[in-house]
Amino acid sequence: MLNTTGVVDLIINKIKVIKVINIDVYWWAFSPLDYMYGPLRFSRSDLVALTVQRGRDFGLPSYNQVREGLGLVPVERWGDVNPQLNTTNPQLFRDLADLYHGDISKLELFPGGLLESVDGPGQVFSTIILDQFNRIRNGDRFWFENTQNGLFTAEELQAIRNTTFHDVITAVTGAEAEDIQKRVFFWKDGDPCPQPSQVTTSELHPCTNATKLNYFDAGSKAGFGILVICLFLFPVVSFLMALVVAYFRKSKFKKFQKRGGANDTTKEPAAGITGVYQVIVF
Numbered sequence: 001m002l003n004t005t006g007v008v009d010l011i012i013n014k015i016k017v018i019k020v021i022n023i024d025v026y027w028w029a030f031s032p033l034d035y036m037y038g039p040l041r042f043s044r045s046d047l048v049a050l051t052v053q054r055g056r057d058f059g060l061p062s063y064n065q066v067r068e069g070l071g072l073v074p075v076e077r078w079g080d081v082n083p084q085l086n087t088t089n090p091q092l093f094r095d096l097a098d099l100y101h102g103d104i105s106k107l108e109l110f111p112g113g114l115l116e117s118v119d120g121p122g123q124v125f126s127t128i129i130l131d132q133f134n135r136i137r138n139g140d141r142f143w144f145e146n147t148q149n150g151l152f153t154a155e156e157l158q159a160i161r162n163t164t165f166h167d168v169i170t171a172v173t174g175a176e177a178e179d180i181q182k183r184v185f186f187w188k189d190g191d192p193c194p195q196p197s198q199v200t201t202s203e204l205h206p207c208t209n210a211t212k213l214n215y216f217d218a219g220s221k222a223g224f225g226i227l228v229i230c231l232f233l234f235p236v237v238s239f240l241m242a243l244v245v246a247y248f249r250k251s252k253f254k255k256f257q258k259r260g261g262a263n264d265t266t267k268e269p270a271a272g273i274t275g276v277y278q279v280i281v282f
Helices: 004-014 025-030 047-057 063-069 083-088 090-099 109-116 123-138 154-161 165-172 221-262 271-281
Strands: none
Touching (some): 063 109, 109 123
16 A cells, blocks of 8 residues: 555655746747747747637637626726836837727737736736636535535634645644744745755756748758659659550550451351341341
8 A cells, every 4th residue: 555644755855945936927928939839830830829819719809898898997098008018118009009900999818918917917817817716616516615515514614724734734744843834835044944045047957949840941942842843743744654655555456456457367158148148138
């Protein structure tokens, strides 16, 4: 039988407290421009453009229509989508207005939601995420706060709410209460399990960008040209070969006919037989 407590203890002992490195949301959103990971078809696709097209295919409402549906105030001016970004980069919103011919009602959900982001998701994406999680929770009949399922009493619900992750770890492992800080996701001076060092980008492996397959790179122009020429000449050569085969077959057939005529030894039938035939006919 698997010793679950021992396995969890081993995992906990190997975990080090590491500060999280902030990742710019704009890097995540726009780094896959012009290519995607995957086979040839994906490597020539633009992730942002593909996402916008998916929204059109599924008939998603516009950015302002979504704001109205979520109970938010619609945006009337392009700069109001993100006033802070408009201050630092007003040209971005001028270019955006040109793309949509100055009609902000046509601004789509995905680009509008991304433009709202500053230090995290903006109003639209935050409201959508919160609404989705609320629906998932409220639709789960086994959620511990769902009083209609009768799983817990009011006292038990309060005990669950007062239970922290620190309590869970100490309950299922052999760790003592003083071995882990009370707020396990935060570390400060004096807490147990100190951080040995701050993780920096210099300690991370460099990222390798996705490669794009191009037939004209690495000296393949000649090979590509030869392939196109061969594909073009294939039906022509096939037609000429068919003509040659037909010519030789026709020549052989004519020779066969001449040879058959020379060897024809058909004799004229006897007179008696011919007379009988004529009598029968008449």
